[in-house]
Amino acid sequence: GENVEQHPSTLSVQEGxxxxxxxxxxxxxxxxxxxxxxxxxxxxxxxxxxxxxxGEKKDQRIAVTLNKTAKHFSLHIxxxxxxxxxxxxxxxxxxxxxxxxxxxxxxTVTVRA
Amino acid sequence: xxxxxxxxxxxIKTRGQQVTLRCSPKSGHDTxxxxxxxxxxxxxxxxxxxxxEERQRGNFPDRFSGHQFPNYSSELNVNALLxxxxxxxxxxxxxxxxxxxxxxxxxRLTVV
Numbered sequence: 001g002e003n004v005e006q007h008p009s010t011l012s013v014q015e016g017x018x019x020x021x022x023x024x025x026x027x028x029x030x031x032x033x034x035x036x037x038x039x040x041x042x043x044x045x046x047x048x049x050x051x052x053x054x055g056e057k058k059d060q061r062i063a064v065t066l067n068k069t070a071k072h073f074s075l076h077i078x079x080x081x082x083x084x085x086x087x088x089x090x091x092x093x094x095x096x097x098x099x100x101x102x103x104x105x106x107x108t109v110t111v112r113a
Numbered sequence: 114x115x116x117x118x119x120x121x122x123x124x125i126k127t128r129g130q131q132v133t134l135r136c137s138p139k140s141g142h143d144t145x146x147x148x149x150x151x152x153x154x155x156x157x158x159x160x161x162x163x164x165x166e167e168r169q170r171g172n173f174p175d176r177f178s179g180h181q182f183p184n185y186s187s188e189l190n191v192n193a194l195l196x197x198x199x200x201x202x203x204x205x206x207x208x209x210x211x212x213x214x215x216x217x218x219x220x221r222l223t224v225v
Contacts, residue, residue, distance in 0.1 A: 089155050
């Protein structure tokens, strides 16, 4: 089955700097890659996603890039703010008959004021 | 829009007991998935229900079972609870044909 690895496990950045989280996946047939943000005690919230036919997607300060050849995708957060502090999870969904999301282990992002 | 709602929010059970967790999907969503999230880890897929049938299952024992009702709501049942079943149980729903999943806030299960 799909195996998703996520790095780093923790990330501390100064407010205003950029944060980058990287994930790799094992199943070359995976076609959907969402990113979720989970604040302490709250539900995971979808912040951005990308499909396999797109190389990059941006939404204000958040962007995701996908390299299908290398089987990795990354989350980029620019101009970080204290409210960006949370745990971020990447996930991958396999081929069309594979309905589950396989998640990475998560990255704890701390934005220092 | 109420989003995905789960009940109860917290639960404490004793080893060997049985538990039932409940989920109401977001309005317009017909597919429900259940995930187990251990402390400090990413969610792990348990199973997915569509049209009242289990459509796909993850690597969980038969002690984990579920059900989907005609109104698309769902239950997760766990029998013979083990200490290792202590986790946050998340329900996620989506509309068939779309890719995005919406998660509920989860049920925190503690087995003592």
